[in-house]
Amino acid sequence: MSANNYTRTAIALHWLVAALIVGTFLVGLYMHDLPLSPMKLKIYSWHKWAGVTVFLLAAVRLAWRVGHQPPDLPEGMPRWQQVAAHGLHQLLYVFMVAVPVSGWLMSSAKGFQTVWFGVLPLPDLVGKNQALGDVLQTVHMSLNFAFAFLVGVHVAAALKHHLVDRDDTLVRMLPFLAKSH
Amino acid sequence: MSALRIALAALALAAAFNAQAAEYGQVLADKSSLSFVSKQMGVPVEGSFRKFNVALAFDPAQPAKASAKMDVDLGSIDAGSKDANDEVVGKSWFNVKAFPTASFVSTGVKSLGGDRYEVAGKLTIKGKTQDVVAPATFKQQGGNGVFDGGFVLKRLDFAIGEGPWSDIATVANEVQIRFHIVATPRK
Numbered sequence: 001m002s003a004n005n006y007t008r009t010a011i012a013l014h015w016l017v018a019a020l021i022v023g024t025f026l027v028g029l030y031m032h033d034l035p036l037s038p039m040k041l042k043i044y045s046w047h048k049w050a051g052v053t054v055f056l057l058a059a060v061r062l063a064w065r066v067g068h069q070p071p072d073l074p075e076g077m078p079r080w081q082q083v084a085a086h087g088l089h090q091l092l093y094v095f096m097v098a099v100p101v102s103g104w105l106m107s108s109a110k111g112f113q114t115v116w117f118g119v120l121p122l123p124d125l126v127g128k129n130q131a132l133g134d135v136l137q138t139v140h141m142s143l144n145f146a147f148a149f150l151v152g153v154h155v156a157a158a159l160k161h162h163l164v165d166r167d168d169t170l171v172r173m174l175p176f177l178a179k180s181h
Numbered sequence: 182m183s184a185l186r187i188a189l190a191a192l193a194l195a196a197a198f199n200a201q202a203a204e205y206g207q208v209l210a211d212k213s214s215l216s217f218v219s220k221q222m223g224v225p226v227e228g229s230f231r232k233f234n235v236a237l238a239f240d241p242a243q244p245a246k247a248s249a250k251m252d253v254d255l256g257s258i259d260a261g262s263k264d265a266n267d268e269v270v271g272k273s274w275f276n277v278k279a280f281p282t283a284s285f286v287s288t289g290v291k292s293l294g295g296d297r298y299e300v301a302g303k304l305t306i307k308g309k310t311q312d313v314v315a316p317a318t319f320k321q322q323g324g325n326g327v328f329d330g331g332f333v334l335k336r337l338d339f340a341i342g343e344g345p346w347s348d349i350a351t352v353a354n355e356v357q358i359r360f361h362i363v364a365t366p367r368k
Contacts (some may be wrong), residue, residue, distance in 0.1 A: 036264045036265065036267075036268045037345060038345050038346060038348045038351035038352070039345075041221050041222055041351050041352070042222065042351060044222075045222040045224075110262060111226065111227065111261050111262065112221075112224060112226060112261070112262075113224050113225070114224075115222075115223055115224045118222060118223035118224075119223075121224075128227075
């Protein structure tokens with residue numbers, strides 16, 4: 001048996017990670033063709049710190065799930081939607097890990113170590129290698145666009161539950177909506 | 182038996198004397214390197230200069246008489262990425278068009294005991310000259326003389342990185358310079 005609601009911790013983590021992902025994605029889009037300047041170096045560092053943070057928070061979320069089962073899907077959902085919902089949630093976690101890892105590897109290959117908040121150095125798992133760096137840049141970008149698409153589907157599904165099915169799928173992840181009803 | 186021993190001892194002595202008396206001056210450019218580590222946002226980034234010339238005269242028996250002169254082709258810099266390479270030759274960094282070469286001229290070499298030495302000299306970059314002191318080691322390896330040393334250069338002393346780039350919170354003022362010079366004895 002599972003609870004009817006998400007824990008406060010799960011809700012807080014969901015929105016924190018969501019905000020970080022959207023912000024880091026937009027910063028990444030903006031920064032990559034900036035001319036070199038001190039500001040560019042700063043923005044790159046912030047982007048990398050945010051990415052490492054997403055990776056770590058994704059790990060915290062997965063650990064939290066082990067001990068706290070999420071609420072059941074709404075009753076009466078067709079079987080294919082249940083499968084799709086679970087599959088999509090699993091994929092979102094895969095990307096929450098894969099996107100930062102691809103950025104980390106790409107940084108190492110391009111010869112710029114990632115040092116979280118300028119304090120904690122992450123090991124370089126690959127050495128400096130321009131060709132590999134270029135490949136990993138393409139990988140990082142492709143993973144990001146795939147991730148953006150999946151997040152779009154996730155948001156659309158949540159809105160569909162709220163506006164079309166009029167069930168509590170969105171509200172239980174966004175408790176203040178319930179009060180304003 | 183004892184004659185052989187004496188002969189061997191004499192040979193060893195001669196070899197040692199030879200090594201002592203050798204003056205190293207022929208620099209092997211392809212075995213030597215000039216590299217540096219800058220810090221961007223607290224992250225060390227490796228770089229190097231591919232072209233530089235060293236004129237050297239060093240006799241381990243007479244270090245005080247040693248001299249060294251190095252000219253560095255600043256346009257041959259690899260600052261860690263293509264973006265950086267395009268940027269650092271420009272006006273606010275090395276201004277390579279106006280100042281293509283950096284030079285170091287030794288003013289004195291001091292023995293610190295063992296294989297350790299200290300090289301003092303004048304470093305000129307971008308029209309600015311500063312005194313620098315670089316500790317170095319000297320080792321004989323396979324008939325060659327190998328010098329390893331370095332010092333910390335403060336880039337703003339030479340106006341390397343002007344305007345917005347003078348922000349040392351982004352690119353640190355201190356740049357670690359390392360040299361590895363391999364020379365053969367002058368014949």
